[in-house]
Amino acid sequence: MEERQRARRPGGRGARVGAAVHQAVTDLISERGYGKFTVGEVAARAGVADSSIYRRWGDLETLLTDVALSRLNAQSPMPDTGSLAGDLHTYAAAVAREVTGPDGLAVVHLAVTLSSNGEQGLRARDDLRVERTRQLQSMLDRARDRGEHAPDALDVLDHVMAPMYIRVLLGVGPLTPDYVDGLVDRLLSTRWP
Amino acid sequence: MEERQRARRPGGRGARVGAAVHQAVTDLISERGYGKFTVGEVAARAGVADSSIYRRWGDLETLLTDVALSRLNAQSPMPDTGSLAGDLHTYAAAVAREVTGPDGLAVVHLAVTLSSNGEQGLRARDDLRVERTRQLQSMLDRARDRGEHAPDALDVLDHVMAPMYIRVLLGVGPLTPDYVDGLVDRLLSTRWP
Numbered sequence: 001m002e003e004r005q006r007a008r009r010p011g012g013r014g015a016r017v018g019a020a021v022h023q024a025v026t027d028l029i030s031e032r033g034y035g036k037f038t039v040g041e042v043a044a045r046a047g048v049a050d051s052s053i054y055r056r057w058g059d060l061e062t063l064l065t066d067v068a069l070s071r072l073n074a075q076s077p078m079p080d081t082g083s084l085a086g087d088l089h090t091y092a093a094a095v096a097r098e099v100t101g102p103d104g105l106a107v108v109h110l111a112v113t114l115s116s117n118g119e120q121g122l123r124a125r126d127d128l129r130v131e132r133t134r135q136l137q138s139m140l141d142r143a144r145d146r147g148e149h150a151p152d153a154l155d156v157l158d159h160v161m162a163p164m165y166i167r168v169l170l171g172v173g174p175l176t177p178d179y180v181d182g183l184v185d186r187l188l189s190t191r192w193p
Numbered sequence: 194m195e196e197r198q199r200a201r202r203p204g205g206r207g208a209r210v211g212a213a214v215h216q217a218v219t220d221l222i223s224e225r226g227y228g229k230f231t232v233g234e235v236a237a238r239a240g241v242a243d244s245s246i247y248r249r250w251g252d253l254e255t256l257l258t259d260v261a262l263s264r265l266n267a268q269s270p271m272p273d274t275g276s277l278a279g280d281l282h283t284y285a286a287a288v289a290r291e292v293t294g295p296d297g298l299a300v301v302h303l304a305v306t307l308s309s310n311g312e313q314g315l316r317a318r319d320d321l322r323v324e325r326t327r328q329l330q331s332m333l334d335r336a337r338d339r340g341e342h343a344p345d346a347l348d349v350l351d352h353v354m355a356p357m358y359i360r361v362l363l364g365v366g367p368l369t370p371d372y373v374d375g376l377v378d379r380l381l382s383t384r385w386p
Contacts, residue, residue: 108301129363157360157365158355158356158360158376159351159352159356162355162358163351165355165359167351167355169308171315171319172322172350186383190379
């Protein structure tokens, strides 16, 4: 019976290990910062063997990226409001909340850490970027499918997300709703070739 | 005679100590990264006493900021070409060269390190931002004095510098001259209230 239950919940143990490891990474990041702990320390905190982590994630960089993506997707899911303006305003507001929150610069810190961690780090950083860009691209594709004009994903990165990240990083003023809405309005009012 | 020479070059020894300490910091940053060395290690590398560093800079954060500002000012001095467009294109091109160079993300890395280093770090980061903003502001003030319309310094940060920093940080394509010029042209063609 226990066997059958286990069979009905494939990855039940895998899911518990995943959750414990993600929580351990999140705790270690907030206590020490990115790049300041090892796979062994994550394993000890999560109560799992080092080998479980290496088998599942391969290396610390991939694990960090997986945790960052899960948090990003939970905190700033890609909205689908029916209009590009609605989607972008909703998304920009979520990113603003995320980057001004307690773990605000998580993505910037992670990107800096990964960029300093050799080839593996650079690959993990690229995976993170590609996955988020893919999600953003599907929002923009939906808009084009509805017949709306839409900027490129990189234009959204350049003129909506980059200013918010850099302002928080450099400690420039609060990201007011007016400011965030203004970034989106300005992007949407630009004529694209 | 030696005394008189020394008197004629006030800070001669101070200048030598300053240069040695700056070089030691630059070397340690490229070998280990920001936040990965102590005042004691800088002093040993520079061949000076720890107390000389504390007396002159107060703490490691202030020293790091001083080094970053010296490098920024050497690598991306604020241009004065006689027109705002000329100044901004020249400045943006210099920043692009700087951020794609071997120490490319120095400022982003430093800002991340300082932001994670408590009150002293945040103060040093703010000093760095205020000093660079002051220089940019004087470029924009000169343009207004000539009767040109000019964006705010924060608009330049948001729409010219932030996109370049974030693209390099996330590993998005090269910063081609066309792309960099496009950022400036787009900023200058925006109607400011």
